[in-house]
Amino acid sequence: MNWADFALAVVTSAIGAVGGLGGAVLLVPLLVLTGTSARAAAPLGLVSVAAGSIAAGGRQLKGGLVNHRLGVTTELFASTGAIVGALASGLASDRFLKLVLAAVALAAGILGGRRKGIRNLPQPGLSAADVGEHVGSLSGVYQLDDAFVPYQPTRLRAGAALFGLSGLIAGLAGASGGFVKTPASSEVMHVPVRVAAATTTFTIGITSAAGLIVFAFQGRLDLRACATVCAGAIIGGHAGASVQSRLSPPQVRTFLSVALVVIAVLLAVRA
Amino acid sequence: MTDAQRRLDTPVRGTQRAMQIAAVVAFALASVGALLPGSVGRAAAVAVVAFIVAAPLLRVLSLAVHWLRVGDRRFAGVAFGLLFIVATGSVIAAL
Numbered sequence: 001m002n003w004a005d006f007a008l009a010v011v012t013s014a015i016g017a018v019g020g021l022g023g024a025v026l027l028v029p030l031l032v033l034t035g036t037s038a039r040a041a042a043p044l045g046l047v048s049v050a051a052g053s054i055a056a057g058g059r060q061l062k063g064g065l066v067n068h069r070l071g072v073t074t075e076l077f078a079s080t081g082a083i084v085g086a087l088a089s090g091l092a093s094d095r096f097l098k099l100v101l102a103a104v105a106l107a108a109g110i111l112g113g114r115r116k117g118i119r120n121l122p123q124p125g126l127s128a129a130d131v132g133e134h135v136g137s138l139s140g141v142y143q144l145d146d147a148f149v150p151y152q153p154t155r156l157r158a159g160a161a162l163f164g165l166s167g168l169i170a171g172l173a174g175a176s177g178g179f180v181k182t183p184a185s186s187e188v189m190h191v192p193v194r195v196a197a198a199t200t201t202f203t204i205g206i207t208s209a210a211g212l213i214v215f216a217f218q219g220r221l222d223l224r225a226c227a228t229v230c231a232g233a234i235i236g237g238h239a240g241a242s243v244q245s246r247l248s249p250p251q252v253r254t255f256l257s258v259a260l261v262v263i264a265v266l267l268a269v270r271a
Numbered sequence: 272m273t274d275a276q277r278r279l280d281t282p283v284r285g286t287q288r289a290m291q292i293a294a295v296v297a298f299a300l301a302s303v304g305a306l307l308p309g310s311v312g313r314a315a316a317v318a319v320v321a322f323i324v325a326a327p328l329l330r331v332l333s334l335a336v337h338w339l340r341v342g343d344r345r346f347a348g349v350a351f352g353l354l355f356i357v358a359t360g361s362v363i364a365a366l
Contacts, residue, residue: 001305050323054297057290057330068334069346075331076353083360135278135343205327210357212324217364223316227304230319234298 001228004034009048009232010239015256017052017240022176022204023233024048025108026256029101029263038097038173040222042089043215045174046208047226051233052176053205059241063143064131065198070138070153070191075203077160078167078177079210085171086214092172101173102267108179109260120192122147142195151192159189171211176204280341286330293326328357 008030009023016023028045032038060066089097126141126148133140139152153159162184166177178200185196215221297319304316335350 006305047320047323050327051297051301054290054323054326055294058287058294061287061290069338069343069349072331072334072346072350072353076349076356079353079356079360083356083363087360087364130279132279132281135280135341136345202327202330205323206331206353206357209324209327210360212320213357213361214364216320216324217361221320223313223320224305226320227301227312227316230301230323231298231305234294234301 002225005031005044005225006228006232008034009229010236013048013052013233013236014240014243015236017056017237018243022049022178023052023236025105025175025179025260026263027229028174029105029260029267032098032101033263033266038094038101039089039220040225042097042172042174043212043220043222044225044229045176046170046211046215047229048233049170049176049178049204050208050212051230052237053201053208055234055237056201056241057205060198060201063194063198065142065195066202067133067138067140067191067195067199068202069133070140070185070195071199071203071206073138074159074163074181074185075206077164078170078181078203078207081164081167081169082171082177082207082211083167083214085168085173086211086218087171089172090214090218090220097172098267100169101175102264104169104173104175105260105267106264108175109257109264111179111183120149120151120190122149126150140195142192144192144194149192151190151195153185153189153191155188155190159184162188167207167210170204170207171214174211177207178204280338280343286333293322297322297326328354 008027012027013023016026024045027048028041031041122144130141130148131143141148141150162180166180169175170177181200182196185191186193300315300319300322304312304319331350331353335347338347
């Protein structure tokens, strides 16, 4: 067992869970900076994402925050992007992948630091019985403290394009693309942030699965390393979730954003 | 929003419990795959990768079936479409 990879997976998943950006966007660049090739690091990133999605799935469902119809619909574009990205990454040079990774880390750092808070407002008259998603629609209602907030996603075409981009990033770089998905849902499609984040946690597992299948056929999976990262990501994800209430997510996001910008610069210099 | 669209849908029954069990299974397989040498460790490593790939796709399949059952053919079609895309990508990668 590679304890360094395990430790990296634990730490990055924990930080990613607290910051709400996911751990892979930190894990993959750090793996590359510590000597793993970008081609080998990308599948490990997706393994970390898939493991984190499974680990957080039960918790997200408990709150009734996941909008499955929205997730599956947007995932049509993200999974297509992931497959295209993974196929293209098999043909790309390691230098190109490093530069893509640097751009992704930079974008994640900037977008992560700019995330906003609550946008949708509670509606009087709604109750716990109204919480959920609606048959035949992308709309739904979620509970915010003691209030109930209805929402209806808008600007689906723009959202779909961004989800396609997030999938492309996942396939090319091995980062989850969640740092694009959640802002795309909340800022572009006007889905409440908490619903957007929970739905993203659900969908990044599917995006990762689509990318990992392609990587497997390309012979890019180091199975032992995948198992190591998977175990580390599950532990880190749980640890991050358990300390989340004691830390300030905005402060962690700020730290993560600065770290990602520094990593992006290091990657670009070394490419 | 029409009355039909306001009809509430709850997640597939048992999904939350299934996800909690999936996390435990994935961790157990990953630990064995990472720690044990030889064929047992390798088999567990193969199994955990197969598991984390299959789990979200099985979740989509269960959603598709659930949506068919509640009469939401539109989103059942979307879910089956998503599985078709992943399957097509797999075939292209295998060629």
